[in-house]
Amino acid sequence: MSDDATSAPVPLELMQGNLDMISGVIPWGRRLGFRMTKVEKGHVWGLQPWKDRLVGDPDTGVIHGGVLTAFLDNLCGTAASSTMERARFVATLDLRIDYMRPADPRRDILGEAECYHVTRSICFTRAWAYHETRDKVIATAAGAFAITKPRLPSTMGGQDDA
Structure with a gap:
């Protein structure tokens, strides 16, 4: 296969039309159940549903901070990928999370991410x-x-690769 095949353009519309596939391609992402709800070039929105198995403190019913970290990491990576003109993956080099307050018990969490510099x-x-x-x-x-x-x-794998 030629080198041109590995760098064929992947329009943003392809990402927009496959949000469920983007959310589910990573096994741990499927397990957490988060999903992308909207994508634009350099910007993505998502939803992390509250689930009993994701609770960090059974006394409060608040979702675990690690779930938020995974959710925000995936949103950031997708926002970064959405800026690419060609099919490219990105890998987390550095991620800083600042927890401002606990999530409300038994509530879904919304998220958004932007890629502001490439x-x-x-x-x-x-x-x-x-x-x-x-x-x-x-x-x-x-x-x-x-x-x-x-x-x-x-070569990107699929839902059966878990």
């Missing part, structure tokens, strides 16, 4: 987790993501 090899992102609006944020994230070499869609 160099030849690194994407820089920020993200927010909240309930109704970002006015009362639960956690924020700032991340740096390495841009990987182009890959053919056939």
Whole structure:
């Protein structure tokens, strides 16, 4: 196969039309149950449903902080990938999470992330987790993501690779 095949354009519309696949391609992402709800170039929105098995403190019913970390990391990575002109993965180099307050018990969490700067090899992102609006944020994230070499869609795996 030619090198051109590994760098074929992947329009943003392809990502927009496959949000469920994007959310479910990573086994731990499927297990946590989060999903992408909207994607634009450099910006993505998502939902982390509350589930009893994701509770960090049974006395409060609040979702575990590690779930928020995974959710925000995935949103940031997807926002970074959405800036690419060609099919590229990104890998987390650095991710800082600041927890502002606990999530409300037994409530789904909304999130959004943006990729605000891209160099030849690194994407820089920020993200927010909240309930109704970002006015009362639960956690924020700032991340740096390495841009990987182009890959053919056939090498990207699927839901049966768990």
